[in-house]
Amino acid sequence: MYPTIGQYGLYTDFYELTMAQGYFFCGKKEQTATFDYFFRTNPFKGGFTVFAGLENFLSLLSGFSFENSDIEYLEKQGLKTEFLNYLKDFRFSGDIFSVNEGEVIFPNEPVLRIDGNLIECQLIESLLLNILNFESLIATKAFRIKLVSGKKIFSDFGMRRAQGLGAIHASRASFIGGASSTSNVLAARLFDIPVSGTQAHSWVQSFDTELEAFRAYAKIHPENTILLVDTFDTLKSGIPNAIKVAREMEKAGNRLFGIRLDSGDLAFLSIHARKMLDEAGFDYVKIIASNQLNELVVKSLLSEQNAAIDAFGIGTELATGKPDAALDGVYKLAKIGDKPKMKISENIEKVTLPGKKQVYRFSDSEGNFYRDAVLLEEENIEDVKILYHPVYPEKFTSVQDCSFEPLLHKVVENGSILLKKKSLVEIHNYLLERAKLLPNEHKRFISPHLYKVGISKKLMETRNNLATQLKTNK
Numbered sequence: 001m002y003p004t005i006g007q008y009g010l011y012t013d014f015y016e017l018t019m020a021q022g023y024f025f026c027g028k029k030e031q032t033a034t035f036d037y038f039f040r041t042n043p044f045k046g047g048f049t050v051f052a053g054l055e056n057f058l059s060l061l062s063g064f065s066f067e068n069s070d071i072e073y074l075e076k077q078g079l080k081t082e083f084l085n086y087l088k089d090f091r092f093s094g095d096i097f098s099v100n101e102g103e104v105i106f107p108n109e110p111v112l113r114i115d116g117n118l119i120e121c122q123l124i125e126s127l128l129l130n131i132l133n134f135e136s137l138i139a140t141k142a143f144r145i146k147l148v149s150g151k152k153i154f155s156d157f158g159m160r161r162a163q164g165l166g167a168i169h170a171s172r173a174s175f176i177g178g179a180s181s182t183s184n185v186l187a188a189r190l191f192d193i194p195v196s197g198t199q200a201h202s203w204v205q206s207f208d209t210e211l212e213a214f215r216a217y218a219k220i221h222p223e224n225t226i227l228l229v230d231t232f233d234t235l236k237s238g239i240p241n242a243i244k245v246a247r248e249m250e251k252a253g254n255r256l257f258g259i260r261l262d263s264g265d266l267a268f269l270s271i272h273a274r275k276m277l278d279e280a281g282f283d284y285v286k287i288i289a290s291n292q293l294n295e296l297v298v299k300s301l302l303s304e305q306n307a308a309i310d311a312f313g314i315g316t317e318l319a320t321g322k323p324d325a326a327l328d329g330v331y332k333l334a335k336i337g338d339k340p341k342m343k344i345s346e347n348i349e350k351v352t353l354p355g356k357k358q359v360y361r362f363s364d365s366e367g368n369f370y371r372d373a374v375l376l377e378e379e380n381i382e383d384v385k386i387l388y389h390p391v392y393p394e395k396f397t398s399v400q401d402c403s404f405e406p407l408l409h410k411v412v413e414n415g416s417i418l419l420k421k422k423s424l425v426e427i428h429n430y431l432l433e434r435a436k437l438l439p440n441e442h443k444r445f446i447s448p449h450l451y452k453v454g455i456s457k458k459l460m461e462t463r464n465n466l467a468t469q470l471k472t473n474k
Contacts (some may be wrong), residue, residue: 009066009090010073012126017074021083021118029086030257033118034335034356038130040349043137043324047448050143050431051111052173053135054101057128058417061092064124082216093119096412099359101422102139102176102431103407104413104438109359109372109389109453110334113408118336125331134166137171137327141295141318142177143431148299152462153180155196156310158319159187170319174425179318191424198226198260198288203385210237210438214245222254226288229273239273243280258286260313266291267305268397274308286310293317296445344467348391354466355458360384369400369437372453379458381406387454397454 081234159167169186181196188195207213229238246256265340290313301307340354356377364370389395411419441449
């Protein structure tokens with residue numbers, strides 16, 4: 001997928017390797033383990049998160065191995081020969097359970113579970129967090145934009161402002177969340193995303209006049225001409241010149257597709273541009289807006305300012321997940337051999353849930369999402385009628401009359417990928433279907449309603465007993 005140094009075994013933090021070497025020499029090489037991936041807070045102060053990155057993670061995981069040059073490099077970093085010999089033949093051989101890509105997910109529930117030997121589970125942590133945290137963040141941002149743009153399309157224009165090669169996964173995640181296309185040609189090819197692009201101010205500036213620049217572009221791209229009209233003066237120059245070119249294109253049997261506004265008061269300019277275009281007989285010409293847009297600006301433009309905008313190009317804030325730098329996804333040990341494990345903390349919200357677990361989603365009588373439940377894997381969901389707050393057990397809710405479905409599905413078995421590859425269109429459509437079942441109070445931007453995730457009584461008791469034991473033995 002990318003230019004690489006060997007395979008992806010080096011795509012990790014060094015402490016994963018030092019711990020793995022420690023496990024190797026401590027006799028834990030064959031020790032089985034279970035790790036959970038989850039996050040603690042929804043991004044953007046929102047009420048949900050969109051799970052993305054699964055297929056990319058599994059693809060990279062299939063290439064997570066070490067070439068001879070990697071081994072030579074690690075030897076220079078001080079790792080021991082016997083452990084390096086072990087790495088020469090390393091391949092992930094465990095099982096992975098995951099929610100579907102495109103699923104709507106919530107804090108403090110395992111959305112992916114790794115079962116394997118302790119070393120392999122440890123080594124893939126950084127890769128997993130790197131891919132899933134980032135793509136889930138960007139997919140969530142894109143879907144928030146989709147929620148407010150409705151039937152109006154938006155394109156990912158973020159490559160130039162993204163963090164290096166992260167631009168490639170940002171484009172993929174943006175499409176899952178709702179972008180209709182990307183300007184990133186490599187991402188478009190890799191993930192079969194429609195590619196789009198118009199012209200920059202440098203095109204207009206490279207000619208002696210704006211009109212000459214517009215004519216030249218329309219001659220070369222008559223089938224999809226979009227003219228950038230704000231290089232000099234949008235209303236006095238850009239749009240009048242675009243109208244002249246539109247007339248010339250009609251005479252030649254073509255049509256001007258659109259104009260793009262990239263600066264100034266977008267609502268004001270779009271309204272006046274629409275009026276000028278309509279009066280000239282070009283009501284079919286689209287108005288596209290760009291320039292530091294995000295979901296809040298798009299919402300204001302469309303619902304508050306009545307902007308005459310047909311489509312948006314969204315760059316920096318989409319590709320970088322601004323203002324959130326990262327999704328706070330974590331990867332925590334839940335079981336060693338047959339012993340459940342947990343992290344206890346002075347911060348009660350950082351206490352983890354022990355053991356192998358399954359997550360179920362309960363729906364109300366109308367089919368809408370109602371509660372998510374975290375259970376021990378061996379529990380019978382039919383026997384669970386009450387869910388308890390994971391921190392405050394005096395708070396509980398009944399799910400007796402609700403329907404339910406498991407969320408974690410096996411996607412890797414003994415190192416072999418079971419997951420059937422889906423197109424990004426299929427993943428996006430799945431997101432749309434699932435999001436329809438999420439009540440609107442969880443989708444609002446201001447003070448969204450908290451979607452509740454509970455735990456079973458047996459899991460609560462297992463956690464409490466283990467916490468008491470750990471405090472006694474420390």
